[in-house]
Amino acid sequence: MASGQARSETSGVNVGDEGRGVPRGFPRYKGPSWLTEALPTTAEPWVPGGRNAQARGGSSPAVVTRLLRRAVSHRPWAWPERRVFFISDPHADAQAFVGSLVASGGVKQTGPGLDEIRLTKRGRKGAFVIGGDCLDKGPSNLTLLRSLRRLMDSGARVTLLAGNHDMRLLMGLMALEHERSPRTEHLFVRMGSKAIPLLKEVYAEYLAGKKKPLAGVPGRKGCRRRLFPDEGWFEAFPAMAREQMSDKAIERELARLRKKVANFEAACEKAGLTLRQVYAASQVLCALFLRPEGEFAWFFEAMRLAHREGSFLFVHAGLDDSTARLIEDEGVEALNRRFSEQVLEDPFGFYYGPLANTLRTKYRKVDFPLTEHGVDRVYRQGIHAVVHGHINLTAGQRLMIRRGMLHIEGDITLDRNSRRKEGLEGHGMGVTIIDPAGRVIGISNDYPHAKVFEPERYLERRRAATQKKARPS
Numbered sequence: 001m002a003s004g005q006a007r008s009e010t011s012g013v014n015v016g017d018e019g020r021g022v023p024r025g026f027p028r029y030k031g032p033s034w035l036t037e038a039l040p041t042t043a044e045p046w047v048p049g050g051r052n053a054q055a056r057g058g059s060s061p062a063v064v065t066r067l068l069r070r071a072v073s074h075r076p077w078a079w080p081e082r083r084v085f086f087i088s089d090p091h092a093d094a095q096a097f098v099g100s101l102v103a104s105g106g107v108k109q110t111g112p113g114l115d116e117i118r119l120t121k122r123g124r125k126g127a128f129v130i131g132g133d134c135l136d137k138g139p140s141n142l143t144l145l146r147s148l149r150r151l152m153d154s155g156a157r158v159t160l161l162a163g164n165h166d167m168r169l170l171m172g173l174m175a176l177e178h179e180r181s182p183r184t185e186h187l188f189v190r191m192g193s194k195a196i197p198l199l200k201e202v203y204a205e206y207l208a209g210k211k212k213p214l215a216g217v218p219g220r221k222g223c224r225r226r227l228f229p230d231e232g233w234f235e236a237f238p239a240m241a242r243e244q245m246s247d248k249a250i251e252r253e254l255a256r257l258r259k260k261v262a263n264f265e266a267a268c269e270k271a272g273l274t275l276r277q278v279y280a281a282s283q284v285l286c287a288l289f290l291r292p293e294g295e296f297a298w299f300f301e302a303m304r305l306a307h308r309e310g311s312f313l314f315v316h317a318g319l320d321d322s323t324a325r326l327i328e329d330e331g332v333e334a335l336n337r338r339f340s341e342q343v344l345e346d347p348f349g350f351y352y353g354p355l356a357n358t359l360r361t362k363y364r365k366v367d368f369p370l371t372e373h374g375v376d377r378v379y380r381q382g383i384h385a386v387v388h389g390h391i392n393l394t395a396g397q398r399l400m401i402r403r404g405m406l407h408i409e410g411d412i413t414l415d416r417n418s419r420r421k422e423g424l425e426g427h428g429m430g431v432t433i434i435d436p437a438g439r440v441i442g443i444s445n446d447y448p449h450a451k452v453f454e455p456e457r458y459l460e461r462r463r464a465a466t467q468k469k470a471r472p473s
Contacts, residue, residue: 170343
């Protein structure tokens with residue numbers, strides 16, 4: 001939505017017009033004009049229950065007020081000491097990622113290159129939380145990783161969260177490195193066709209220019225034996241997994257793997273990769289990500305499962321009772337320690353256990369549950385809202401009440417391949433800003449105005465109603 005269009009909307013408030021209520025936390029975009037003109041220059045209240053806020057009922061201001069009052073009855077609302085910029089699910093679209101950094105006001109793009117960025121004053125004072133799913137889908141996995149590294153090297157405070165797509169790559173690569181076992185030998189093929197753009201990029205950049213790019217690579221059958229699970233895996237996996245997974249979950253996993261095993265090689269060939277080229281690219285990926293000297297070794301080393309700023313918990317997808325209990329008993333840092341340990345020591349236990357639910361739950365029946373007891377556990381720790389990605393949206397950010405807790409959804413469909421499927425043009429840009437002044441600001445080039453949510457307004461409404469009741473007639 002171009003800036004001229006945004007100004008024509010009567011519901012917006014012109015930037016710079018302090019008398020008309022534009023929040024001070026509104027960013028100043030600093031980048032190419034074609035980029036900044038696509039971002040909103042007006043603001044409007046982020047009203048729970050409105051079309052820009054939530055998808056379904058049960059979200060009236062009265063409901064949100066009751067929810068927030070329940071949260072602060074345990075501990076007061078706490079805002080971060082510094083401005084936090086949340087960008088999630090760039091999915092290998094480097095241009096969308098850099099555009100989102102510009103949308104934050106914390107980064108200035110100084111030239112046409114996607115590594116030509118530097119921090120603004122606001123960026124130096126603030127903190128960036130990257131909400132996971134940096135990889136897959138394309139078109140520019142490697143460029144995005146280098147842009148992210150450039151941001152980290154600029155001196156920015158950066159927290160990198162694990163996404164389900166990111167961890168799926170790590171599990172697949174670790175399966176190739178470890179001794180084969182029914183617990184893990186299926187995890188490379190389990191990545192499925194969404195990993196093919198990365199494999200293709202790696203082959204093109206690191207192997208295609210070599211005189212003999214497939215020297216030392218086994219034949220097709222040998223590559224298949226190394227990349228695919230053994231024929232007996234479908235019998236061995238259920239017996240091994242039963243202690244950790246329900247019968248229904250096991251059956252779903254078997255069905256998923258049958259489909260991926262049947263289709264993976266054909267999908268690679270459709271993308272222009274033979275199985276030998278896939279194997280060669282996978283070995284390069286192992287060197288890039290798993291070896292200490294690899295160009296992207298920092299990526300998984302820097303990754304965390306959760307991050308907390310004030311009353312906000314940042315994760316890729318959501319919570320369940322198990323993680324809520326761990327947060328109450330030991331804190332968010334303990335959650336991150338368990339994540340780091342379990343990924344290395346027990347990849348199967350991690351991938352199919354409650355920790356991984358944090359990066360893939362959509363609060364479905366098949367997911368580990370979050371109940372009222374779990375919500376109260378995190379409320380008692382002063383966590384009042386979950387900020388996450390994972391659920392892609394097409395009209396900017398959304399506020400949702402999930403399992404009785406406020407969720408701020410920040411996956412605004414950045415990558416152009418997903419956008420094409422959703423009927424959106426070009427690449428996305430946007431950021432969710434947690435402003436210490438007491439507001440959450442959602443910015444997206446798919447919505448004409450910045451959305452401004454101020455929890456205190458709902459709490460004041462409740463206090464005013466209580467005081468009115470208490471007055472003598």
